[in-house]
Amino acid sequence: MFEFSYTFKLVMIATAMIGAISGILGVFLTLSKKSLVSDALSHSALPGVVLAFIMTKEASGLVFMFGAFVASVFALILIDFIKKYSPIKNDTSLALILSSFFGFGQVLLSLIRDTAGSNQARLNAFIFGQAATINQTDVFVLYGNLFIVILVIVVFYRPMKLYVFDPVFYQSLGYQKKLAEVLINFLLILVVISGIQMVGVILMSALLIAPAIAARLLSNQFKNNLVLAMMIGILSAVIGTFLGQRLPTGPVIVVITSSVALMMLLFSKNGLVRDIYIGFRFKKQIKVYLPLILFYETNEYSHPFVLACPTYLKQGYVIKRNNDYVVSIEGVRLIDSLMGGIS
Amino acid sequence: MTISILIILILTSISTSILGVYLVLKKTAMMIDSISHTVLLGIVLAYMLVKDLNSPFLIIGATLMGLFTTYLTEALIKSSKTKEDAAIGLVFPLLFSVAIILISTKFSGIHLDIDAVLLGKLELSIFDELVINQVNLGPRLLYIMGVVTLINVLFFIRNYKSIKLITFDELFAKTIGIPVVLIHYLLMTLVSLTAVSAFDAVGSILVVSLMVGPAATARLITKEFKPMVLVAMGVSTFNAVLGFMVAYLLDINVSGVVATITLVSFLLVLLFQKESGAISRSYKEYQKKKRFLLLSLMLHLDNHQDNPSRTKLTKLPIELNWSDKLFLSVLNEGIKKGYFINQQGHLFFLDDGYQKYKQFLIDLD
Numbered sequence: 001m002f003e004f005s006y007t008f009k010l011v012m013i014a015t016a017m018i019g020a021i022s023g024i025l026g027v028f029l030t031l032s033k034k035s036l037v038s039d040a041l042s043h044s045a046l047p048g049v050v051l052a053f054i055m056t057k058e059a060s061g062l063v064f065m066f067g068a069f070v071a072s073v074f075a076l077i078l079i080d081f082i083k084k085y086s087p088i089k090n091d092t093s094l095a096l097i098l099s100s101f102f103g104f105g106q107v108l109l110s111l112i113r114d115t116a117g118s119n120q121a122r123l124n125a126f127i128f129g130q131a132a133t134i135n136q137t138d139v140f141v142l143y144g145n146l147f148i149v150i151l152v153i154v155v156f157y158r159p160m161k162l163y164v165f166d167p168v169f170y171q172s173l174g175y176q177k178k179l180a181e182v183l184i185n186f187l188l189i190l191v192v193i194s195g196i197q198m199v200g201v202i203l204m205s206a207l208l209i210a211p212a213i214a215a216r217l218l219s220n221q222f223k224n225n226l227v228l229a230m231m232i233g234i235l236s237a238v239i240g241t242f243l244g245q246r247l248p249t250g251p252v253i254v255v256i257t258s259s260v261a262l263m264m265l266l267f268s269k270n271g272l273v274r275d276i277y278i279g280f281r282f283k284k285q286i287k288v289y290l291p292l293i294l295f296y297e298t299n300e301y302s303h304p305f306v307l308a309c310p311t312y313l314k315q316g317y318v319i320k321r322n323n324d325y326v327v328s329i330e331g332v333r334l335i336d337s338l339m340g341g342i343s
Numbered sequence: 344m345t346i347s348i349l350i351i352l353i354l355t356s357i358s359t360s361i362l363g364v365y366l367v368l369k370k371t372a373m374m375i376d377s378i379s380h381t382v383l384l385g386i387v388l389a390y391m392l393v394k395d396l397n398s399p400f401l402i403i404g405a406t407l408m409g410l411f412t413t414y415l416t417e418a419l420i421k422s423s424k425t426k427e428d429a430a431i432g433l434v435f436p437l438l439f440s441v442a443i444i445l446i447s448t449k450f451s452g453i454h455l456d457i458d459a460v461l462l463g464k465l466e467l468s469i470f471d472e473l474v475i476n477q478v479n480l481g482p483r484l485l486y487i488m489g490v491v492t493l494i495n496v497l498f499f500i501r502n503y504k505s506i507k508l509i510t511f512d513e514l515f516a517k518t519i520g521i522p523v524v525l526i527h528y529l530l531m532t533l534v535s536l537t538a539v540s541a542f543d544a545v546g547s548i549l550v551v552s553l554m555v556g557p558a559a560t561a562r563l564i565t566k567e568f569k570p571m572v573l574v575a576m577g578v579s580t581f582n583a584v585l586g587f588m589v590a591y592l593l594d595i596n597v598s599g600v601v602a603t604i605t606l607v608s609f610l611l612v613l614l615f616q617k618e619s620g621a622i623s624r625s626y627k628e629y630q631k632k633k634r635f636l637l638l639s640l641m642l643h644l645d646n647h648q649d650n651p652s653r654t655k656l657t658k659l660p661i662e663l664n665w666s667d668k669l670f671l672s673v674l675n676e677g678i679k680k681g682y683f684i685n686q687q688g689h690l691f692f693l694d695d696g697y698q699k700y701k702q703f704l705i706d707l708d
Contacts, residue, residue, distance in 0.1 A: 036373050036428040043548070078610075085621035086613055091428070092372040092559050096606060099376070099552035103602020106548075110596035202380065206436030209429050217424065248447050251440035258437035265424055272422055 007134075008245070014134050015237040015253065017142050018195045019207065021149045023233025025191050026212035027225045028184055031164040035212075036094050037079070037185075039205035042192045043098035044075030046105030046201055049126050054112060061138035061197060064126070068193040075101055076185055102201070127200055138197065145194045149187050156183055161222055199250030207233065210257040214264040217271060232260055286338060292317060293335050296327045347482050349587050352597070354488040355541045356553055356579035358495045362534050363558035364572050368510035372555045373428065374413065374531075377435035379538045379547040381412040384442035386539070391449065397483075402539050409535020410528065412438065484544055491540045495533055499572070502526060507568045545598040553579060556605035563612050563619070582608055634703070636673045639663060641682070641700040644692060654689050 004012070029035050048071025049064045056063050075097050082093040109123060153160065156179075162170040163180030171177050188208075195204045215228035240253030266273050291305035292312055309325065312318040317331035327335070366372050382405035389404025390396065412434055419430035499506065505526050508516040517523050534554075541550045557579035561571045586601030593600075614621050643663060647653040653662055660670040674690075677683045682696025692700070 030429045035432045089370045095372040095555040100602045100606030102548045103599040106596045106599030209432035251443040254440040
């Protein structure tokens with residue numbers, strides 16, 4: 001029933017790999033509050049891609065990747081430079097860099113608009129991604145990138161994890177401050193430049209962010225987070241490619257991963273729906289047991305308490321002792337938990 | 344006709360840069376990146392309803408979508424399930440992707456070109472003319488941007504004090520009874536409205552640059568609110584005019600050039616600013632470092648004046664834990680300025696040097 005063409009298989013493998021590495025790296029990014037850096041870097045890659053094409057006159061994935069790499073590194077250096085020497089906040093510099101680099105990419109594109117010919121389409125594909133343009137070499141390069149990313153993460157697992165959770169503690173253990181930062185940035189650039197050809201510069205950041213958000217809501221364990229994010233990345237990439245035969249692949253993949261993340265936000269065990277339900281139940285309980293709490297605190301028989309007393313007696317929160325009513329141990333426990341708030 | 348392109352560009356720059364100051368000061372600059380993408384979905388959805396690309400409902404739909412984006416993102420942040428940046432990064436790609444999928448499936452035939460949305464079609468905008476009663480009134484975009492600029496400027500003047508307070512101390516603004524949430528959302532409405540209107544002219548990515556760039560440059564130049572707004576408007580106008588001229592001469596994409604120039608002008612200010620620019624700052628740091636090294640040497644000499652074995656020239660680098668090269672450069676500097684003297688391999692203060700040393704110590708206090 002399922003007879004897939006050779007190209008389709010290639011695209012499937014490629015998107016799955018990108019889903020995997022962006023899922024893994026996304027966990028590091030979101031935890032270190034760097035998620036939007038990926039957006040800035042992917043936009044900044046555009047002028048690099050076009051410049052690489054202008055210089056080499058060659059429209060191959062490897063050349064594009066190299067150009068994107070150089071431009072992303074340059075953008076990152078600029079962002080760091082602005083951070084160091086100005087009072088400008090980080091998000092402002094990200095927005096400025098991403099839009100200006102993208103604009104510069106547009107300028108370069110318009111410069112070669114008459115000479116690029118058929119390659120123009122391949123360059124334009126970078127903006128929205130064009131999974132179908134992938135070929136055997138690109139897939140080999142992707143294998144290489146995947147290998148590097150996993151290797152670096154395995155070798156430097158401990159410093160990277162520490163840095164992501166607590167940079168100060170990380171430094172206090174004697175690690176070089178720059179080490180984890182440079183590693184994460186390097187991997188980020190690697191993932192971004194591998195991904196933009198498939199999903200485009202605009203949507204690349206979603207592949208990194210969404211699986212990580214979903215995974216974060218499913219588990220509090222870092223390792224589980226990595227595995228979960230990777231699985232979500234791969235699954236949405238595969239499903240997206242499958243559906244993407246008639247629709248634009250990149251956006252479909254993004255819609256799927258983002259929907260998964262939104263679902264988790266709403267319905268996971270740490271999700272919003274459960275929060276709202278617990279809050280609601282808590283409010284109701286407070287309403288019911290308020291007379292009991294007041295009685296316990298003041299030891300006075302208020303009118304509401306007298307009214308509610310038979311129910312409390314039946315539930316065992318109040319017991320009768322020498323013609324007096326006393327709050328039972330269960331009652332004290334209940335009051336403690338109610339006064340403690342929602343944990 | 345080119346003059347009307349320039350006027351459109353200047354109007355766009357002014358209307359965006361005013362709002363940019365608010366966004367930059369509120370640290371929500373990436374919000375505009377998000378909004379400028381999601382308004383596309385608003386346009387698409389509104390188009391599905393009215394089936395007319397020139398209908399004003401498209402602008403309304405897009406503005407509403409921008410508001411929705413803001414609300415959704417802020418709700419996610421408030422729920423503390425995601426970090427602020429992750430919330431932005433989750434919402435806008437989703438809405439933007441939906442828009443692209445809708446465009447590619449539902450109306451592949453119509454003239455809703457994604458390239459034009461992203462990059463704008465300023466050069467073509469003048470051909471879309473406003474005709475009322477068969478009188479040609481010039482480019483439609485000119486009027487749209489004129490109205491938007493007017494609204495933005497008036498709103499800013501009308502609520503100047505509140506906006507200023509909100510950007511600097513939101514809590515204080517709330518306590519003295521300023522409707523913070525209302526004004527914030529009104530401003531975000533204006534941001535969306537401006538983004539949509541500027542969309543046609545310059546494209547969604549340049550809107551980001553136009554909003555954030557001049558405001559960031561102004562932030563470098565001044566710390567006060569009013570000058571910041573004025574400088575931002577001035578810088579953006581300058582960028583627009585310069586960008587337009589360059590693009591016109593080289594015959595390239597106008598909005599891209601303006602975006603590039605926005606970054607370049609920001610970086611130039613950052614580098615060459617007199618007091619707090621990067622160059623003067625690193626020069627000052629260098630001077631400070633040099634002075635401190637000299638002071639360390641002086642301190643050492645002063646503490647060990649009566650112990651000749653520790654002021655021996657050959658031993659000093661080890662005593663101070665400096666490399667020979669560093670020591671030599673500091674020493675030469677000191678000798679050249681007449682602070683020290685080298686007597687039989689030992690280093691001694693000269694009067695000048697000792698006075699300078701005392702001065703340093705006073706300065707340190």
